[in-house]
Amino acid sequence: MYRSRPMFGRVVSSYLDAVNSRVVIFDGATGTTLQQANLTADDFGGPDLEGCNELLSVTRPDVIETFHDSFLTIGCDVVETNTFGGSSITLAEYGIADRAYELSKISAEIAVRVARDHATTAHPRWVAGSMGPGTKFASLGHIRYSELRDSYEEQARGLLDGGIDLFIVETQFDLLGLKAAVNGARAAMRAAGRSVPIQAQVTMEVTGRMLPGTEIGAALAAIDPLDVDVIGLNCATGPAEMVEHVRHLSRHSRMPISVIPNAGLPSVVDGEMQYDLKSEELARHHAEFISEFGVSVVGGCCGTTVDDLKAVIDVCRDLEPAERDPVHEAGATSMYSFVPFKQDTSMLIIGERTNANGSRKFREALLSEDWDTCTQVGKDQIAESAHLVDVCVDYVGRDGALDMDEVAHRFATQVAAPIVLDSTEPEVMEAGLERIGGRSILNSANLEEGDAPGSRLDRVLTLAKEHGAAVICLLIDEDGQARDVEWKMRVAHRLFEIATNRYGLEPSDLIFDALTFPLSTGGDDLRRDAMATMEAIKRIKTELPGCATTLGISNVSFGLKPAARHVLNSVFLYECVDAGLDSAILHAGRIVPMSQITDEQRRVCLDLIYDRRTDDYDPLTELLEIFADVQSVKKVREDRSDWSIEDRLAAHIIEGDREGLTDDLDHAL
Ligand code: THG
Numbered sequence: 001m002y003r004s005r006p007m008f009g010r011v012v013s014s015y016l017d018a019v020n021s022r023v024v025i026f027d028g029a030t031g032t033t034l035q036q037a038n039l040t041a042d043d044f045g046g047p048d049l050e051g052c053n054e055l056l057s058v059t060r061p062d063v064i065e066t067f068h069d070s071f072l073t074i075g076c077d078v079v080e081t082n083t084f085g086g087s088s089i090t091l092a093e094y095g096i097a098d099r100a101y102e103l104s105k106i107s108a109e110i111a112v113r114v115a116r117d118h119a120t121t122a123h124p125r126w127v128a129g130s131m132g133p134g135t136k137f138a139s140l141g142h143i144r145y146s147e148l149r150d151s152y153e154e155q156a157r158g159l160l161d162g163g164i165d166l167f168i169v170e171t172q173f174d175l176l177g178l179k180a181a182v183n184g185a186r187a188a189m190r191a192a193g194r195s196v197p198i199q200a201q202v203t204m205e206v207t208g209r210m211l212p213g214t215e216i217g218a219a220l221a222a223i224d225p226l227d228v229d230v231i232g233l234n235c236a237t238g239p240a241e242m243v244e245h246v247r248h249l250s251r252h253s254r255m256p257i258s259v260i261p262n263a264g265l266p267s268v269v270d271g272e273m274q275y276d277l278k279s280e281e282l283a284r285h286h287a288e289f290i291s292e293f294g295v296s297v298v299g300g301c302c303g304t305t306v307d308d309l310k311a312v313i314d315v316c317r318d319l320e321p322a323e324r325d326p327v328h329e330a331g332a333t334s335m336y337s338f339v340p341f342k343q344d345t346s347m348l349i350i351g352e353r354t355n356a357n358g359s360r361k362f363r364e365a366l367l368s369e370d371w372d373t374c375t376q377v378g379k380d381q382i383a384e385s386a387h388l389v390d391v392c393v394d395y396v397g398r399d400g401a402l403d404m405d406e407v408a409h410r411f412a413t414q415v416a417a418p419i420v421l422d423s424t425e426p427e428v429m430e431a432g433l434e435r436i437g438g439r440s441i442l443n444s445a446n447l448e449e450g451d452a453p454g455s456r457l458d459r460v461l462t463l464a465k466e467h468g469a470a471v472i473c474l475l476i477d478e479d480g481q482a483r484d485v486e487w488k489m490r491v492a493h494r495l496f497e498i499a500t501n502r503y504g505l506e507p508s509d510l511i512f513d514a515l516t517f518p519l520s521t522g523g524d525d526l527r528r529d530a531m532a533t534m535e536a537i538k539r540i541k542t543e544l545p546g547c548a549t550t551l552g553i554s555n556v557s558f559g560l561k562p563a564a565r566h567v568l569n570s571v572f573l574y575e576c577v578d579a580g581l582d583s584a585i586l587h588a589g590r591i592v593p594m595s596q597i598t599d600e601q602r603r604v605c606l607d608l609i610y611d612r613r614t615d616d617y618d619p620l621t622e623l624l625e626i627f628a629d630v631q632s633v634k635k636v637r638e639d640r641s642d643w644s645i646e647d648r649l650a651a652h653i654i655e656g657d658r659e660g661l662t663d664d665l666d667h668a669l
Pocket residue numbers: 352353355357358359360361390422443444472513515516551552553554555585
């Protein structure tokens with residue numbers, strides 16, 4: 001367990017110093033407050049522009065100034081710029097996309113001017129540049145990630161030039177949109193040569209999930225590797241509905257936590273949204289978040305007023321955030337849920353079937369662009385108990401980036417498991433990353449082309465850092481696939497050093513694949529390969545603590561007939577897990593439980609794996625003989641309808657057989 005990410009490129013900031021040492025209090029609602037200000041169409045610059053709050057920064061700067069001033073006067077530490085809908089894409093709805101930079105800069109300047117008027121050494125104030133989610137849903141394909149990121153970059157440039165102290169990426173309902181905003185802000189900071197912290201906040205609906213169904217654990221796992229400075233929640237509900245999410249962040253987030261709720265759940269009264277939570281209630285909840293869960297940033301979202309924030313300041317100003325001891329869990333996420341790399345009672349299964357080179361069904365579906373069947377192959381693997389799916393569309397003569405774009409777009413919403421992007425081409429991985437909001441794994445990086453700028457290694461690790469993905473590292477260097485243990489370990493250590501020191505990845509972002517050659521060729525030079533692989537797995541686990549391991553199991557049996565393959569794969573898998581393997585790429589439906597492998601089959605497989613030949617005994621020949629007449633080990637299931645329910649359930653467990661399991665469980669209940 002790593003308790004904190006390496007201090008890689010972290011910014012120096014008085015805002016962060018404050019967040020790390022005390023309670024910091026944001027302002028209240030912008031939108032709902034401005035709605036109460038009795039503004040007319042003229043105030044916005046005409047009837048077509050009415051409701052575009054960002055315009056008020058130029059048409060009625062006095063209103064915006066007064067608004068900021070009201071919160072600073074009662075003692076708020078941070079005010080947000082009037083730029084929530086200020087990206088070109090959102091402004092385009094009013095036909096003023098071209099004013100994004102200008103409006104963001106002016107809004108920031110106004111807030112900075114007012115904040116500086118209030119700031120003293122004893123009570124510093126900060127301006128947070130607000131970047132809302134906009135109205136387009138990237139994960140659903142309403143807009144391209146790259147277009148969204150560029151639009152955020154332009155907005156962020158304006159905010160930076162206007163003098164903001166931090167970015168607040170807020171009200172995000174979509175993790176892909178959140179990544180676009182974070183990376184847009186980073187691009188702007190690089191261009192400006194000035195770095196400020198990023199506070200990233202998601203919105204959990206009354207359902208307990210983000211809009212597309214994202215759990216808080218999935219959001220945390222996708223956001224953590226983006227190296228933002230503060231993580232938090234705002235909008236959609238009042239504080240009461242946020243408690244469980246705050247508890248989760250409190251236990252698991254390595255970043256400081258912000259909580260900016262609405263003034264309760266809204267009700268509609270006379271066609272208007274009304275927020276009923278009392279000021280004292282908001283303050284009481286915040287006090288609990290601070291004292292019990294160690295939250296250090298609080299404030300108010302929709303419906304919260306100057307009076308509400310006054311109550312929060314009165315109650316919370318001098319509280320001390322509870323000490324936290326967060327336990328970070330490394331893992332991947334789909335759009336929906338989190339999958340830890342460390343499986344308590346099992347091993348992490350990566351489905352291999354969504355591979356154009358490894359499954360005829362998937363290949364044929366891909367070549368005929370039958371995307372529904374491609375997606376179905378992904379879903380089927382989950383039904384066969386895969387925790388993640390490995391997606392490889394590399395196929396000679398096809399445009400891999402285009403194919404990945406199509407496939408990843410569908411998988412992102414329709415396949416509930418996180419995705420492993422398997423390609424030799426970084427641009428194919430990138431096409432996938434730009435479609436997937438969850439945390440993916442890049443498969444893979446290696447040292448085949450060395451480690452110079454522009455090498456594949458450089459490009460893959462750069463992508464991993466930018467999108468917050470994990471990376472499978474293959475033990476291949478300039479001389480090829482490492483064959484003996486010492487060579488494998490040399491490559492592993494080199495990859496580890498480069499990934500962590502040069503690219504700022506951390507050990508738990510790395511999954512080492514010790515690679516194995518087929519044992520089925522009988523080639524003398526390959527006979528000891530499986531053993532070298534298992535030895536390397538053991539050594540990686542001890543010499544590179546925090547890293548995980550994986551292996552493409554089916555490689556070991558290429559060339560054998562299916563029945564023999566399934567048994568050899570299964571026996572090899574058990575040996576590897578014994579050696580400490582954390583995850584494997586395989587066809588879960590073809591792994592044979594040990595109880596169904598005969599002693600003779602098992603012995604011969606082990607002899608092959610451990611190269612136990614004698615002058616008159618060759619395990620490979622023996623294996624071929626044993627399976628000469630066996631078509632498939634997948635035996636026809638006997639009729640169990642007259643079995644007792646206990647026996648049926650026992651058979652499900654012993655054979656790892658899910659067919660009819662739900663019915664039998666319902667029956668037993
Ligand atoms: N390490 C990592 N990634 C990998 C591999 C690895 N990705 C690709 C591959 N190796 C793992 N995936 C597969 C997928 C399918 C098969 C083997 C490995 C396979 N398929 C059968 C065949 O080709 O005979 C089934 C064919 C079919 O159903 O049509 O064996 O090692 N990091």
